[in-house]
Amino acid sequence: MDGFRRIPLSLRVPLLTAGLMVLLGVVASQQVLSTLGKVQDARIRELAQLQIEALSVALGPHVLRDDIWEIYDTLERAAGETKGRRMIFTVVADENGRVMAATDPVRAPLDSPISALTEGAQTAQTLSVTGDAVQVRLLAPLRYQGRTVGQIMTELDVADLISERLRAGQLLLLGNAVATGVLSILGYLAMRRMLMPIARLVRRMRETADAPEPIPESDLPRGDTEMTRLVKTYNAMTDAVEAKAETERRLAERERFVSLGRLSSSLAHEINNPLGGLLNAADTIRQYSDRPDVVRQSADILTRGLNHLRDVAQATLDQNRLDRSSAPLTFEDFEDLRLLIGPEVSRQEQKLRWQIGASGEALSTFASAPIRQILLNLLLNASAAAGAKGEVSLLVSEKPGVLCLIVEDSGDGLSDAARTRLLSDAPVPPGGGVGLRLVHDLVKELNGCIRSERADHITIVDVTVPLQQSGMPPPC
The missing domain is CATH 3.30.565.10 (Histidine kinase-like ATPase, C-terminal domain)
Incomplete structure (x- = not known):
């Protein structure tokens, strides 16, 4: 801090301005990335909700009749229709949480507890993508005609969304870095130019400490700014000092x-x-x-x-x-x-x-x-x-x-x-x-x-x- 205070004001203010612009760019980037993440989470929740509702409509009658083969056939068709898309693995369980069918029977054997597969699962209302995970696990009740007849657990592929988020973040950081750098340089140069009269005034006062001399009119800042009034006040002071010296003589x-x-x-x-x-x-x-x-x-x-x-x-x-x-x-x-x-x-x-x-x-x-x-x-x-x-x-x-x-x-x-x-x-x-x-x-x-x-x-x-x-x- 003491070292920073020793820096001349004409250099300290531009550096502080550039630093504030960099800080503003970082904060803005964080806000944009946070907003992008929230938008993606909302999109995933919407897709997951549609997926669950569609499966509930298709599977509801078969679950009520306890028709395991129809349930399995429906899951196969759904997995085939979504091949290369989001749904990777889906399990259907009855009201007691016992597995009735799954797209991968090896992972979810018939009549096994679904609770063994629900570790880390999220609900449709709180579904979000965290970290670098490329898959999310969703657990939702199976509703049909207003009643809960079972449970559905599905794994969704979000690799494209993660990739999109990383690419957008990189582009955003790069753009913000370039913009912040350019604005910081421009702000630094602008502040240096604005404070140049002070630096010139300090230099003139140091060089002519014994007999202060006025700053030429050509070097006065343009306009009626505080800097202009400051320099004019200094010139008036030098005139007063000269008049005082003449009076004393x-x-x-x-x-x-x-x-x-x-x-x-x-x-x-x-x-x-x-x-x-x-x-x-x-x-x-x-x-x-x-x-x-x-x-x-x-x-x-x-x-x-x-x-x-x-x-x-x-x-x-x-x-x-x-x-x-x-x-x-x-x-x-x-x-x-x-x-x-x-x-x-x-x-x-x-x-x-x-x-x-x-x-x-x-x-x-x-x-x-x-x-x-x-x-x-x-x-x-x-x-x-x-x-x-x-x-x-x-x-x-x-x-x-x-x-x-x-x-x-x-x-x-x-x-x-x-x-x-x-x-x-x-x-x-x-x-x-x-x-x-x-x-x-x-x-x-x-x-x-x-x-x-x-x-x-x-x-x-x-x-x-x-x-x-x-x-x-x-x-x-």
Whole structure:
């Protein structure tokens, strides 16, 4: 069965059709032979009944008178008239079953019991020819004028009927075999032709698995059949696959340009934000050039800010991935952030709350560049959301195995587009800034998580990242 299932459908169905036709031919032949046998049995019963009735009419008076010689003479005449025909041997017995006369007295002596000769005998109503027998034995009551006066046992020759049955059976089997064979071949070829589109479709799908190609119109099945609709559906599918591939190519091309735009925007965003603080430090040096302590402090800020810009540029060159080999995060990085956003906070007369509650050991497990970029983007967005005379807060704390960075503002809260950029991986349309999406990507690379909520008119963005040496699983 498993081997048959491995045969292709285009070959399995024709073979099954041919097999069913052969089975149908065999069943039909058996039915015809059975019907022929029944017809012959009916014919034999009819002949036997006529034979018995004729003998009963001729022998009845002689049996009543117990005239043995007349009975014998009648049997002789009947046997002579049927010479070369059906009756071979006939015995007549009285009511007590004693033989009165027979066509062969040697086989049936006078006054012997007829029961010795009736083994295997049949009645006229159930007479039938079975097997290869060429003779049948019939036992029937001898009736005369409505009464039973004795018994008749006769043997009939049915060799011609058996021969006729065998000849008819042979001719029937030969004819059925030829017809079944021809019909099986025609059925096989017809089914193969009908299933050819499926075989062609399977072959085309196997040969063009990577880039399916439509089947030419010249190879489509004629008419509006299921096969035609199947092939047309396949052609429509190939067109859809080709259109989808073209769409994906165009989307990839568009995404490439969008990525380039995001890359340029990110680079400009990350360079432009610190420039205000750096220019402010340069102005401080120019104004207080006679104060060495102020000059040193401003020079340190310039150095760290320029190093940060170098890290950003290097990260951009490394396919927008941050340089993990940059300097570790320290308290000075937070002071730099405070100085960098200072001009923007002062310009809008905002209140800035700043609290760094983590240990230096915990901070040193992180590279400074990603944390600085995360906080710088969040603080700039918070300052823009808080507006004039608003409030902005940065709270950094250390919990078991994690570092918590919380940025708060008194603005109206994040818009749906901003929440999508910050909290989800869903694609966003180009434009509208890249700061929040960059924060999302950086936190994800650090195995951290971001939560945003609004309470008491305050928008809270909570960034939690695991300490590098803690071995803790991601907090989200």
